[in-house]
Amino acid sequence: MTGRALSRRTLLQGALVAMAFNPASRSWAATLEPGSLPLPPLEGALLMDAASLTAAAEDFGHIVHRTPCAVLVPGSVGDIVAMVRFARRQGLHIAAARGLGESHSTYGQSQVPAGIVIDMSALSTIHEIGESSAWVDAGVRWRQLLEATLPSGRSPPTLTDYIELSIGGTLSVGGIGGQAFRWGLQVDNVLELDVVTGEGELVRCSPSCERHLFDAVRSGLGQFGIIVRARVRLVEVPPRARTYTALYGDLHRFLDDQRWLIEDGRFDYVEGAVVSSAGGWAFQLEAVKYFTPGAEPRDDRLLAGLGFQPGTLQVTDSSYFDFANRLAPLVAMLQQLGIWEFPHPWMDMFVPARSAAAFVEEVLSQTTEADTGQGPILLYPFRSAALTAPFLRVPTDPHVFLFSLLRTAIPPTPENVAALVQKNRAIFERLTAIGGKLYPVDAVPLSHADWRRHLHPYWERFEYAKRRFDPARILTPGQGIF
Ligand SMILES: Cc1cc2nc3c(=O)[nH]c(=O)nc-3n(C[C@H](O)[C@H](O)[C@H](O)COP(=O)(O)OP(=O)(O)OC[C@H]3O[C@@H](n4cnc5c(N)ncnc54)[C@H](O)[C@@H]3O)c2cc1C
Numbered sequence: 001m002t003g004r005a006l007s008r009r010t011l012l013q014g015a016l017v018a019m020a021f022n023p024a025s026r027s028w029a030a031t032l033e034p035g036s037l038p039l040p041p042l043e044g045a046l047l048m049d050a051a052s053l054t055a056a057a058e059d060f061g062h063i064v065h066r067t068p069c070a071v072l073v074p075g076s077v078g079d080i081v082a083m084v085r086f087a088r089r090q091g092l093h094i095a096a097a098r099g100l101g102e103s104h105s106t107y108g109q110s111q112v113p114a115g116i117v118i119d120m121s122a123l124s125t126i127h128e129i130g131e132s133s134a135w136v137d138a139g140v141r142w143r144q145l146l147e148a149t150l151p152s153g154r155s156p157p158t159l160t161d162y163i164e165l166s167i168g169g170t171l172s173v174g175g176i177g178g179q180a181f182r183w184g185l186q187v188d189n190v191l192e193l194d195v196v197t198g199e200g201e202l203v204r205c206s207p208s209c210e211r212h213l214f215d216a217v218r219s220g221l222g223q224f225g226i227i228v229r230a231r232v233r234l235v236e237v238p239p240r241a242r243t244y245t246a247l248y249g250d251l252h253r254f255l256d257d258q259r260w261l262i263e264d265g266r267f268d269y270v271e272g273a274v275v276s277s278a279g280g281w282a283f284q285l286e287a288v289k290y291f292t293p294g295a296e297p298r299d300d301r302l303l304a305g306l307g308f309q310p311g312t313l314q315v316t317d318s319s320y321f322d323f324a325n326r327l328a329p330l331v332a333m334l335q336q337l338g339i340w341e342f343p344h345p346w347m348d349m350f351v352p353a354r355s356a357a358a359f360v361e362e363v364l365s366q367t368t369e370a371d372t373g374q375g376p377i378l379l380y381p382f383r384s385a386a387l388t389a390p391f392l393r394v395p396t397d398p399h400v401f402l403f404s405l406l407r408t409a410i411p412p413t414p415e416n417v418a419a420l421v422q423k424n425r426a427i428f429e430r431l432t433a434i435g436g437k438l439y440p441v442d443a444v445p446l447s448h449a450d451w452r453r454h455l456h457p458y459w460e461r462f463e464y465a466k467r468r469f470d471p472a473r474i475l476t477p478g479q480g481i482f
Pocket of ligand 1: 095098167176
């Protein structure tokens with residue numbers, strides 16, 4: 001039995017079993033008292049013990065802590081339908097999270113003060129793997145799906161850098177990785193979705209059926225429905241991957257080469273990072289070519305014309321899986337050192353290519369290694385023509401750069417965290433001024449007006465979708481949009 005399964009069993013054993021909810025006192029009761037309302041029958045469990053509630057008030061950011069009044073560990077999709085309907089009747093907020101204390105949000109996005117958190121990791125079955133798609137529960141992690149599809153030489157086309165994220169979680173935000181320039185984000189590679197709307201209706205949607213819902217929930221930040229199952233695209237992949245990394249001193253040349261590479265398509269994956277160098281910053285290209293043994297990539301052809309610094313090239317071969325799972329050893333080390341549990345006031349931005357050099361230079365001139373806690377700074381482009389989800393807002397430019405300051409707060413004090421969140425906010429103001437957009441998985445305090453501006457010119461459509469699919473506004477309050 002895995003540690004995960006053990007901890008779930010322990011949680012369920014420790015659970016306080018409620019039968020009813022008292023709307024007057026907003027509390028749960030073990031017996032049906034006058035005025036209290038019976039809970040719907042559940043195949044899973046509704047947890048109210050202190051440990052479960054504390055875990056559900058936690059996420060990767062460790063900055064915001066909002067305690068729910070219950071955690072649903074669903075035994076079936078029917079449990080989610082029943083609890084969403086129940087929450088709607090009681091005026092309780094409800095939201096999905098990857099797992100108890102395992103949400104990768106950084107600013108409370110999946111938390112529900114005094115409401116119900118749904119632990120999606122309880123629904124994690126891979127139902128079907130076909131030639132070109134797989135049907136999976138939303139609580140499945142991308143790593144689990146990949147392990148199941150690779151024996152038949154298939155993979156989701158775009159993978160996040162870290163593949164322990166849940167399928168429902170990344171489909172609710174976007175899901176970007178180094179293959180996005182070719183395939184779009186993960187939301188662009190989902191073919192059908194089963195969604196429990198804010199009205200408690202289970203609806204299957206796709207580009208040809210219930211299109212409005214399909215478009216609303218992809219990058220919909222959990223506002224319109226709980227994604228419970230997804231049919232995600234699969235593509236054939238060779239079994240090996242060759243990774244090339246090389247350094248640039250000149251930001252302009254680095255950005256130009258990255259854009260050139262995503263247009264000419266010689267690599268299968270293009271990313272990049274800002275790295276510290278001699279008291280300043282340098283820029284590291286990371287490009288990958290997949291291959292089959294016996295048909296190794298031609299390094300000279302792949303690297304022709306690139307302007308990186310001589311002597312900085314490194315080339316490594318690995319299996320496709322080890323490439324996709326490349327962060328696992330680093331994460332294990334950070335977990336061992338305890339740094340994984342430090343606060344993470346992340347800043348994730350979509351920057352228009354036309355302003356990228358000036359904006360990146362400006363931000364880096366005000367950023368020190370201490371500001372990032374030596375966390376990575378990502379910088380890589382994708383093509384906006386590959387995007388299909390209306391609520392994933394990116395700048396209007398054919399090329400967009402993901403620019404992410406993946407900060408760890410060291411020291412992990414409230415003062416340092418507050419100062420870093422404030423820096424994020426100041427960068428956000430500058431980003432907005434140049435027509436950039438947030439990738440809203442990060443730690444930036446946003447007002448209702450900020451959200452309206454972020455979603456422009458789709459705000460009315462977003463609000464309409466909220467009225468249509470979640471009229472009581474019970475879903476996912478942690479995003480702070482409504
Ligand atoms: C170490 C690390 C690496 C990352 N790498 C990448 C990366 O390479 N690319 C990238 O794009 N992102 C990346 N992210 C960001 C990640 O995509 C977001 O944090 C995202 O929220 C997914 O995390 P999760 O599965 O834990 O979802 P959660 O944090 O639990 O949920 C995210 C949001 O979606 C809602 N939600 C969750 N599940 C559902 C569902 N089934 N239906 C409806 N709403 C739902 C939640 O309520 C919340 O608002 C990374 C994050 C971390 C911490």
